[in-house]
Amino acid sequence: MRSRDGNYAQLFSALLLVSSATTLLAATDAYIISYRATVKNAQLLHEKLSLSRAMTPCRGSVENVELILPIAQSQNLRTIIEQNRDAFFTYMQTQDLHVKSAASKGNNSYSELTTLTLPPHCFIVTINENFAIISAFK
Amino acid sequence: MKTALFSLLALTLLFSGCTKQPECPPPPAEVKAPPPPPAPVVKANTPVLTQHKPIRITVVGQGVAPCTGSCSPEQALVLAKRAAIVDGYRLIAEKVKGVYVQGRDYVHNMMIKSSKVRTFVDANIRNANVIDTLYKDGLCEVEMEITLNYSQLSY
Numbered sequence: 216m217r218s219r220d221g222n223y224a225q226l227f228s229a230l231l232l233v234s235s236a237t238t239l240l241a242a243t244d245a246y247i248i249s250y251r252a253t254v255k256n257a258q259l260l261h262e263k264l265s266l267s268r269a270m271t272p273c274r275g276s277v278e279n280v281e282l283i284l285p286i287a288q289s290q291n292l293r294t295i296i297e298q299n300r301d302a303f304f305t306y307m308q309t310q311d312l313h314v315k316s317a318a319s320k321g322n323n324s325y326s327e328l329t330t331l332t333l334p335p336h337c338f339i340v341t342i343n344e345n346f347a348i349i350s351a352f353k
Numbered sequence: 354m355k356t357a358l359f360s361l362l363a364l365t366l367l368f369s370g371c372t373k374q375p376e377c378p379p380p381p382a383e384v385k386a387p388p389p390p391p392a393p394v395v396k397a398n399t400p401v402l403t404q405h406k407p408i409r410i411t412v413v414g415q416g417v418a419p420c421t422g423s424c425s426p427e428q429a430l431v432l433a434k435r436a437a438i439v440d441g442y443r444l445i446a447e448k449v450k451g452v453y454v455q456g457r458d459y460v461h462n463m464m465i466k467s468s469k470v471r472t473f474v475d476a477n478i479r480n481a482n483v484i485d486t487l488y489k490d491g492l493c494e495v496e497m498e499i500t501l502n503y504s505q506l507s508y
Contacts, residue, residue, distance in 0.1 A: 252439050258419040259436040300431075304438075308481055314439075314446045316474040322467060329474075331439045 243341045245269035250333040273337035281350035282306040295347045408501045414441025433493035441497035446476035
């Protein structure tokens, strides 16, 4: 039934309810993510992905390129990244990666150690029911 | 009259004498400007980055799985691929930025005891892409490329 003021009040309250529910379901946080892989003589020796919530607000602007990862079970970011490791690794290659390599050739011996590092970088992570959206700060 | 003759003779000797003496220095030759230095020689196939011509660098990185028999084939593939990608990054860094080479020979009693060569690579790389992955017999080969644009250079 149409009220004397129209249906704007009901419409407004419904919109408010939807927006608050969306806000509650989708949590946006800033994370500091870093990665390091060490390869010795063409064999992966060590690989480590570190992530933690940013203790201070990140400064800068958010890049337009974003990574959308599907969520299977857990909403823990580490679990999500572990489950979509290849996709995250591909996305990570758009960031500045530091390569450091040292090779040594002696008498009848050759040794090579290469380290690929993503320095600690700030990422904005939005997690909702189905997806985690990751975008980096410039 | 004699005075005039002597003075005429003296003038004649003065103006014509130097040309007949062999020890006179030759007249100064015209000084020519040195030729301009030759233009730097660029090999035919050397890529040169210009404003409207990006350079695409392609490398093939190789990696092997660290576990032979102790891990599943899928796990071996993932580990080998990761090692191959890191190797590809190293190759790209070698091509783009260069390699530091350090050689050290140890000579004792006029005999060489040891010879060691060390190479270093240190670079930051962004936007490298994996084009193709090939995994066979425990060896993973990853083809990677990077495109260098004039606008991406920072001086």
